[in-house]
Amino acid sequence: MSELEQVAPQRYRIGYILQPKKLLNFLGTSLIDYTKQRGIDLIPIDPTKPLIQQGPFHCIIHKLHPQDWNKLNLDQYLATYPHGLIIDPPHLVERLHNRSSMLDAVTNLKIPLQNGTVGVPNQVVVKTNDEIEEELDSTLRFPVIAKPLFADGTANSHELRLVFDSEGLATLNAPIVLQEFVNHGGVVFKVYVAGEHVTCVKRRSLPDISEEKAKTLKGTLPFSQISNLTVQERSNDVEIEKTEMPPQGLVTDLARALREAMGLNLFNVDVIRDAKDCKRYLVIDVNYFPGYAKLPSYESFITSFLLDSVRNKTT
Numbered sequence: 001m002s003e004l005e006q007v008a009p010q011r012y013r014i015g016y017i018l019q020p021k022k023l024l025n026f027l028g029t030s031l032i033d034y035t036k037q038r039g040i041d042l043i044p045i046d047p048t049k050p051l052i053q054q055g056p057f058h059c060i061i062h063k064l065h066p067q068d069w070n071k072l073n074l075d076q077y078l079a080t081y082p083h084g085l086i087i088d089p090p091h092l093v094e095r096l097h098n099r100s101s102m103l104d105a106v107t108n109l110k111i112p113l114q115n116g117t118v119g120v121p122n123q124v125v126v127k128t129n130d131e132i133e134e135e136l137d138s139t140l141r142f143p144v145i146a147k148p149l150f151a152d153g154t155a156n157s158h159e160l161r162l163v164f165d166s167e168g169l170a171t172l173n174a175p176i177v178l179q180e181f182v183n184h185g186g187v188v189f190k191v192y193v194a195g196e197h198v199t200c201v202k203r204r205s206l207p208d209i210s211e212e213k214a215k216t217l218k219g220t221l222p223f224s225q226i227s228n229l230t231v232q233e234r235s236n237d238v239e240i241e242k243t244e245m246p247p248q249g250l251v252t253d254l255a256r257a258l259r260e261a262m263g264l265n266l267f268n269v270d271v272i273r274d275a276k277d278c279k280r281y282l283v284i285d286v287n288y289f290p291g292y293a294k295l296p297s298y299e300s301f302i303t304s305f306l307l308d309s310v311r312n313k314t315t
Contacts, residue, residue: 051077059085115247184272194305
């Protein structure tokens with residue numbers, strides 16, 4: 001009998017390590033109460049102390065960078081509890097913090113999809129300022145989206161801009177990713193994944209830009225100002241509601257394939273549908289441990305995943 005079974009055979013101890021902002025958004029009273037009623041005790045983990053002093057846990061969920069694990073002595077903990085479940089392994093999560101590797105799993109997908117194709121927009125990684133215009137001329141055409149290379153949760157990592165010409169390119173600083181802008185009807189589909197549990201919701205996105213309009217635009221614009229690009233207002237909630245969802249089979253197949261390819265369980269995928277080809281879907285972003293609390297009934301969504309994880313591990 002394991003130490004965990006001796007301590008509390010009828011309940012599951014699940015440790016969590018989350019940054020203050022994530023903690024505030026994710027761990028509400030409703031989730032704590034819901035999990036507790038279903039046999040889960042959510043235990044906060046102090047990131048300044050070794051795990052061995054705080055465990056054991058049936059599993060641990062987190063949103064930490066690899067360097068933040070130093071004081072937790074993860075290797076020591078796993079040596080003592082070799083069946084300890086970490087959701088998800090830090091070195092696998094790290095791939096999503098770099099936009100040059102973030103979409104690799106999508107590019108390498110080998111899955112048949114009956115209701116469409118899934119790929120990524122054309123993009124290039126620019127490591128130095130001297131390469132910016134050279135890379136664009138050889139690979140992409142305006143407008144393009146400029147994204148900081150590192151998606152590490154800092155304020156700078158969220159500073160995305162739409163670039164319309166060479167003068168705009170000259171204002172950028174490498175390292176960055178330049179990604180093709182594809183008109184997509186002003187709607188993004190956000191696919192939330194928690195293990196085998198998958199749900200897709202629609203959200204407002206950037207408005208389409210006609211070729212004529214693109215020719216008149218100069219410089220760059222931060223995403224926060226892009227709603228001013230057109231005279232017509234951005235899609236309202238009614239128009240978004242009318243937008244057809246991707247086929248459920250495509251969503252579940254994509255989620256399963258990415259889960260297996262990345263080795264991760266907690267993530268979301270931002271998907272757009274090409275306005276010129278309704279069967280062409282493009283993944284533009286992958287985020288680890290996203291804002292699940294924005295989902296309706298997220299308590300049951302997360303709790304079902306946690307129960308699946310600990311029960312599958314112990315059976």
